[in-house]
Amino acid sequence: MxxxxxxxxxxxxxxxxxxxxxxxxxxxxxxxxxxxFKTCQQSGFCVRQSAFADLVDKVPSFGSQYELLPDSLKIDEGKGVVTAHLLDQKQKTPFIFELFLLEHDTARVRIKEAPPIKPRYELLGDLALASSLPASVPIAKVNRTSTGEEIAVHFGVSGKNLLVLHARPFRFELSVNGVPAVSFNDKGYLYYEHSRSKESTPALENQAASAADGNVPVEEGANKDDEITKLQEALNKDLWEETFNGKTDSKPNGPASIGFDVSFPGSSNVYGLPQHASTFSLKTTRGENREYDQPYRLYNLDVFEYILDSPMALYGSIPFMMSHKKGVSSGVFWLNSAEMWIDVEKSKGTGTLSKLASYIPFATSKETSATTTSTHWMAESGVLDVFVFVGSTPNDIFDSFTAITGRPAMPQHFATAYHQCRWNYMDEQDVADVNAGFEKHDIPYDVLWLDIEHTDGKKYFTWDKTKFPNPETMQNNLAGTGRKMVTIxxxxxxxxxxxxxxxxxxxxxxxxxxxxxxxxxxxxxxxxxxxxxxxxxxxxxxxxxxxxxxxxxxxxxxxxxxxxxxxxxxxxxxxxxxxxxxxxxxxxxxxxxxxxxxxxxxxxxxxxxxxxxxxxxxxxxxxxxxxxxxxxxGAIWTGDNTAEWGHLAASVPMILSIGVAGVVFSGADVGGFFGNPEPDLLLRWYQVAAFQPFFRAHAHIDTKRREPWLFGEPYTSLIREAIRQRYRIMPYLYTLFWQSTQNGSPIMRPMVSEFPEDENTFGMGDQFMLGKGLLIKPVVQKDQSSVDVYLPKLAVWYDYTSLGKVAPSAAGVLNVKTPLEKIPVLLRGGTILPRRERIRRASNLMLHDPYTLLVALDHKGEATGTIYADDGHSFRFREGKYVLSELSYSSGTLSARGVRLGNDAKLSDADVDALSARVERLIITGLSALPKKVELDGRQLEFTGEKVDGDVYKIVVKDPKAWVGRDWKIHVE
The missing domain is CATH 3.20.20.80 (Glycosidases)
Known part of the structure; x- marks a missing residue:
């Protein structure tokens, strides 16, 4: 330039x-x-793959070119491996098919050219996958038809999972307990552009020409030959060179794209494919009533001030999709780091596996007239290496996917608190003044960030010696107040x-x-x-x-x-x-x-x-x-958003989509990166972000300063209170982060993952759960005096502030008043939620402060919870230096039990004292009457009680002198 x-x-x-x-x-x-940025129509491989799918829809036989050769089939039942040769009959290109059955109800399918002219790139080792993958599982049972054209493989606990391979045309289906879950190549879109020399004539050109003699439907008034010509041209678009906005891609290796379809029979919703500024339940991009006119694109891009409600590519790409229907969850992950486009289409119909009953007597058939979601995946290059996950609930899929790609890292304690950032805090005095502002206004924060202006001429690992002559002193001064610094x-x-x-x-x-x-x-x-x-x-x-x-x-x-x-x-x-x-x-x-x-x-x-x-x-x-x-x-954020109400609303489904794809530590810039938020927008953003995994305020260099105290009252006090809400729930939040390291469960969860039997939650992306215990509904419109919250009937719900029971309508909807100081936050009955009420300037200064346990009873008068604690910064938790306490309330008794994982030895009393803290307060709500006494080990405890509403009572027990990490029981009689 x-x-x-x-x-x-x-x-x-x-x-x-x-x-x-x-x-x-x-x-x-x-x-x-x-x-x-490109549309599909401007992307050569997207045009070619889409044209192939369109032709298959018009001439179904066109998509039947891949055949698995039964004579080549080899099955290792003990290792759970199936291999075979796959042949593209029309192009006479051979492929190797491999199926690996793994723990966590996972099937891995690899299809590669055998061999290509030039080896294709594969994401090997731990570049994307975990360093240690789940072990293989044996095949429980194998069934074949007499011709060998179909083979059924049973695997998983009690052989509950069934994978059926079809030889001609090649496809496979997975079911769970006889219920259809996933179908691969059911629509016949599999198209693997084989390696070729530039001089060779693409086989598809001849195929398209020969299709002119077939029964190809065309639009009324269209010329049949013209349509075939267009198909022929599309199938050969930009094979060896491609130009966009004056820049040419030389494509020295020619066409190498791969496409295939995956369907989810009976599932109306699919989720994932981050990152897009779209809805949580993905909208359709294909079919008559499609909601977007472009496929979802996965191609990491710096999209300056991105627009909303769009399938355009953004900063991150995870080729993972999840689906759920009652009783069955499933997921698909394509291990491929090339550019992708994915179409989503919905249609009414029967479950795919119902077709099998006529010729595979051992296959269980269950008809469904529910909507089926079909997806078309297209990548520019690489190999076909697909993981398919099945289970009963979304939580099963989170566990399976992160078992493959790696469990989330356990963050330091400070990282889960509040961060203050802008482009740029300009010099050491600016840093000192901002830090002093938080002190003066009694607002906690943990991290101050410096953007690119801190460097010497944008040379990273350096400092501008005029603006930051004493960087070590500056950092040490912050550290002296318990705070950290981040540089870009x-x-x-x-x-x-x-x-x-x-x-x-x-x-x-x-x-x-x-x-x-x-x-x-x-x-x-x-x-x-x-x-x-x-x-x-x-x-x-x-x-x-x-x-x-x-x-x-x-x-x-x-x-x-x-x-x-x-x-x-x-x-x-x-x-x-x-x-x-x-x-x-x-x-x-x-x-x-x-x-x-x-x-x-x-x-x-x-x-x-x-x-x-x-x-x-x-x-x-x-x-x-x-x-x-x-x-x-570590963490990511959603990129350069804007100070608009729409971007606040969009942050929720964006973070949910990222979370279900394994990246549980994410957030959006509070207030919006671009533009100057109105005070009420900034406040509403703080109120919801306080309950999201990564909590950082950030702003563009051209925006007005917006530190939390700059908008005057009542906003200073209300923003302070929103941030303090975050610090109160730090023990709960830190425990959620630990839980995610065990099973990949998101911190911020979609409603469907907590209520997988409630179909009203399946498409919901405008409210969310923080863990299993808190439900949050953001206020995303200006001057919004009330909002409707959907409360699943399976649970009892309490107002988080008053702790009184709430009574939704028969449809499960609760209208909540939302004055400036409040957004709807509901506490789920059956939850024991740990908090710390002594708010200090930084979260690490609270690590040894006592706990308050908030117990909200369900309809059975029961509740459960967990507290995890460690030193907040080191890896010594891997050596057993942690406290894990399981809490339960049942039949009037609150029990605590210290838990050790695996072979971890019991902690000494000194270790418990160093890592834990006492319980200074116990709050129980949902009681049907006030108790006469509360005891711990025969010692009567002081408590107060009140009726919070109707026949619901709450008690507050003062200083029971119980320690988290030790075993004890408190009796409420």
Missing amino acids: FPRGVAVGMTRRLVHIICLVVLLFAKDIVMVKHGD IDPHIKRDDGYYVTKEAREKGLFIKDKDGNEFDGWCWPGSSSWIDYTDPAARQYWAEKFQFSEYKGSTPSLYTWNDMNEPSVFTGPETTMPKDALHHGGIEHRDVHNVYGTLLHRSTYEGHLLRSKNEDRPFVLSRAFFAGTQRY
Whole structure:
């Protein structure tokens, strides 16, 4: 964009202004932002795959070209492995089919060319998957038809899962306890573009031409030959070169796309495929009544001021989809980091497996007239490596998916508290003043963030010595108040021979190359830049070493990291990102690794923090880009949102979608990154974000300052109270984070995951559960005096503030008044929720404060809960240095039991004292009468009681002198 010699001579400020002009121009054309990014019609492989599906719909036999050869079938029942040869009969291309049955009710299906002209890229090892995958499971039973054309494989506990393979045409189906769950290639969309030379004639051209003689329906008045010609052209679009907005992709390896269909019989809702600013239950993109005219796109992009209600690609991509219907949940994950498009279509019909009854007597058939959701997956390159998960509830799928991609990392305690950020806190005095403002107004916070202006000319791992001459002192001053600092470190490296990172990385050959093998030169915040190639293990090791205190001068143990712009964002690149024909380690094209690139930076930074602390402290690293497995390295946020009510509303389904795809530690910029929020919008955002996993306020450099006290009363007090709400529930929240490390359960949960039998929750994305105990309904409209909340009838519900029972309508709807000081927060009966009521300036100063246990009884007069505690920062919990207490209330007795996991030895009293705290207050609501006495070990406890409403009573027990982590019982008589 600018000659390097000119850029080098520019002042830092001038370079910054030019970069801002680039982005601000994009901002000016926000209404036509679609023009900056591809549609399916402008993406060659999306056009080809979509045309193939359209032709299959018109001529079903066209989609029957893949056949599994029965004579090649091999079954290892003990190892749970099935292999066979697969043949594309029309193109005469051979493939290898592999089926692996795994624990967690998981089936892995791989289809690869045998062999290709050039090996295709595969995401091997732990780049996206966990370092240790679930073990294989034996096949419980195998049934075959006499011809060998169909084979049924039973696996899982008591053989409850049934996978049926069909040879001609090739497809397979999965059922759970006889109920159809997932169908692969039922519509016949499987199309694997085989490797070929540029001189060869695509086989599909002849196929399309021959279809002209068949019975191909056309639109009224259309010429049949014209339609076939269009199909022929579409099937051969942009095979060897592609141009968009004046930038050409050379595509030296030619077409390599893969497409297939997956259907969910009897399921009306599918979820996942983050990241999109869309609804939680995905809208349709295909069919007569489609809600979007484009497929969902997965391609990590820096979308400046993204628009709402759109399937456009955003900053992260996880090719995972989940579905649920009563009694059966299922999920699909495609291990592939190339660009994808996914169509969603819904139709009425019978369950797919009902077809099997006529010719497979051992297959269970259950008819359903419910809506079936069919999806069409299309990727530009890579291999077909698909995991299919089945279970009874969404929680089963969360567990299975994170068993494959890795459990979420346990964050440090401070990371789950409130963070204060903007682009930019400009100097050390600004930092001191903001910190003093929180002190003056008695508002807790844990982390202060610095954006790109803290560096020396956008050279990361450096400090602007004029603005930040004493960075270590600045960090130590914050640490003295219990607080941390985060600085931004992006992947673009300024092309400056005097910059040590540039010099070292160039000498080691660690930069991404362009298509001609030269160091790639693009434009980002520093001006002319190069990008570290994190696909190279040597580059990841080099990057990790940069976080050593001896390398990152001015850093301290209380400094943590923010990785931004890691899609990667390239201002001068196609679609503001890296050209697809750029080259990575081993000659791999960028198109193959694009979506995993940002996660590999995230990983490298995480490993750098481990290295600097000698593996003693848990890292905190925030990333904007993400992929499957990101949850192993830290948090993400939803990107550059806007100070609008619509963006507040959109944050809820966006975070829900990210959470069900394994990345449980996510949030949205409070107040909106762009623009200046009205005081009431900012307040409403704080009120809901206080109950979301990642809680950070952030703002653009051109916005007005918006620290929580700047809007005057009543807003200062109300925002303070919203933040304090977060600090009260920190014990509950920290326990939820720990639980997610065990089973992948989201922190912020969709209603369907907690109420999988209530069909009213299946499509719901405008309210959510925090864990199992709290239901939150945001206020997302200006001057909204009340909102309707849906309360599933299976539970008893209490107002979180008054602790009185609430009475929804017969339809389960409760209208809640919402004055400025309140959003609807409901407490679920059956919950024991731990809180801390002594709010201090930072959360780590509260770690040893006593607990308040809030007990809300269900319709049986029972409740359960869990408290997890550790030292808040180290990995010593892996050595058994943690407290885990299981709480239950039944028949008038509150019991606590210290629990150890696996082979962990019992904690000493000294360890319990060091890690835990006493219970200073017990609140029980939902009692049918006031008790006469409350006792612990024969000692009567002081309590007060009152009627909260109707026949519901609440008591408060003062200082029972019980310790979390020890066994005890309190009797309420």
